[in-house]
Amino acid sequence: MRIATWNVNSVRARLERLLPWLAERQPDVVCLQETKCIDEKFPREEIEDAGYQVALHGQKTYNGVAILSKKPIEDVTRGVGIERFDKDARVIGATVEDVMVLCVYVVNGHEVGHPRYDYKLEWLGALRDFIVDRFPMDEKVSVCGDFNVTFDDLDVYDPERWRGRILCSGPERKALTDLCETGLQDGLRPFHPEGGVYTWWDYRRRGFEQGNRGLRIDHHLLSPSAMACCSGVEVDFEARAGVRPSDHAPVIATLE
DNA sequence: ATGGTGGCGAGGCCA
Numbered sequence: 001m002r003i004a005t006w007n008v009n010s011v012r013a014r015l016e017r018l019l020p021w022l023a024e025r026q027p028d029v030v031c032l033q034e035t036k037c038i039d040e041k042f043p044r045e046e047i048e049d050a051g052y053q054v055a056l057h058g059q060k061t062y063n064g065v066a067i068l069s070k071k072p073i074e075d076v077t078r079g080v081g082i083e084r085f086d087k088d089a090r091v092i093g094a095t096v097e098d099v100m101v102l103c104v105y106v107v108n109g110h111e112v113g114h115p116r117y118d119y120k121l122e123w124l125g126a127l128r129d130f131i132v133d134r135f136p137m138d139e140k141v142s143v144c145g146d147f148n149v150t151f152d153d154l155d156v157y158d159p160e161r162w163r164g165r166i167l168c169s170g171p172e173r174k175a176l177t178d179l180c181e182t183g184l185q186d187g188l189r190p191f192h193p194e195g196g197v198y199t200w201w202d203y204r205r206r207g208f209e210q211g212n213r214g215l216r217i218d219h220h221l222l223s224p225s226a227m228a229c230c231s232g233v234e235v236d237f238e239a240r241a242g243v244r245p246s247d248h249a250p251v252i253a254t255l256e
Numbered sequence: 257a258t259g260g261t262g263g264c265g266a267g268g269c270c271a
Contacts, residue, residue: 009262009263009271010262010263010264012263013262013263013264034263034271036263036264037264060264061263061264061265061269061270062264062269062270062271108270108271110270110271148271202260202261202271203260203261203262203271204259204260204261204262204271205259205260205261206260206261244262246262247261247262247271
């Protein structure tokens with residue numbers, strides 16, 4: 001089973017990239033973030049025609065997450081069960097065959113010290129509690145999505161420039177590694193121990209066009225049994241190139 | 257270059 005996660009930065013704006021990508025890559029499960037539309041406006045028919053069932057947790061203008069799957073989607077959950085954190089549509093979970101998938105769009109935080117930064121850290125704590133409650137670590141689990149946090153400087157093209165800043169600060173990184181204390185682990189790093197693999201390149205700085213100046217902030221966090229059957233986690237760099245791309249590339253985990 | 261681009265939705269917010 002191949003599971004992809006992709007922050008598409010509006011599913012409607014990205015449909016002309018998403019549909020050919022589904023046809024070419026044929027992932028079994030796709031976790032989308034920042035769909036940016038209510039469920040009634042989600043391009044359901046086009047995606048079903050491409051061979052995928054959909055589970056939606058949408059919202060107008062901001063946020064919005066979805067799970068697409070070739071196989072039946074079961075036991076769909078939305079949010080983390082705490083009203084304060086569920087006002088935004090940032091979490092959707094489902095089971096496909098023997099794999100439990102949780103698709104997350106973590107709060108960005110704006111900048112270190114901003115109220116939204118504190119909220120981000122609280123939000124990550126609530127996500128950890130939800131994972132502890134709901135995801136048995138003897139199951140195959142992927143918690144994947146846009147975490148808006150780098151693990152360490154190997155995930156950063158220019159660590160000095162980014163040191164201590166949003167997406168790279170110590171408290172954010174601790175919140176991310178605390179998520180992994182539940183038993184999950186970074187799925188990609190074992191396959192790319194040298195680092196330098198990125199998933200997001202800023203539109204404003206032309207970070208992609210000007211030479212792979214990116215960060216790795218999109219992740220697959222895998223349970224031990226998922227990791228044990230994982231033969232690779234790769235970034236689809238090509239999807240970031242071309243006409244009207246998202247600012248994020250997809251990350252695909254292959255479970256044998 | 258503390259700017260810049262992109263999406264939404266129709267001016268400003270968010271990333």
